[in-house]
Amino acid sequence: MSIPIILLMLAVAAAAGSAAVLVSRLMRYKTNSAVESEDGFSLAHYAHMARLLNPADVAFLAAQPGMTPQDIAQFQRERRSIFRMYLRELAADFSRLHHQAREFAALSPDKSPDLVHNLIQLQFRFWLAVASVEVQLALVGIGFGRVDARRLLDAVESLNAALTAATATPGPMPVS
DSSP: OOHHHHHHHHHHHHHHHHHHHHHHHHHHHHTSOOOOOSSOOOGGGGHHHHHHTOHHHHHHHHTSTTOOHHHHHHHHHHHHHHHHHHHHHHHHHHHHHHHHHHHHHHHOSSOOHHHHHHHHHHHHHHHHHHHHHHHHHHHHHTTOOOOOOHHHHHHHHHHHHHHHHHHHSSSOOOOO
16 A cells, blocks of 8 residues: 555544544534523623633743643643533523524514524524634644634624514514
8 A cells, every 4th residue: 555545544534533523522512401591691691702712811821930831731721621611501592592583483473484594594604603613622722723703602692683683573583
């Protein structure tokens, strides 16, 4: 067997393994129960997500006397773990809001196929953003790039705004 074929087989195996890990992580978010919150949804609760993985914090910590590379690596692992906790909560909130929007669409006297299409599209965008963030988290874990959670927050925010607007006024629910 030639070396290029072996390298290609290793690359395919690595890609398949990475895809399996990604699917496994995504399934953890998907199976998270969407528990009804007494406080309702608040995007402000997730404002900390953007700051959790700030590289300036790591740079500051690295500049402190007595900090070892192991301490910094532990700090980064713990931050990613906390970020994923927020991500699980966000996925549960999205699922809850999406469920409410589907119920609203089903009970609405104005059955709009565009509404159903928009809800499916929004759900696809959200889960694609979750997958993207998971890939970014993996890359950050090995020292590359940064994590941008804005697309996730935008998807949940637009669903919440649409649901709020639809339940406040009669008529079809605008989902963007």
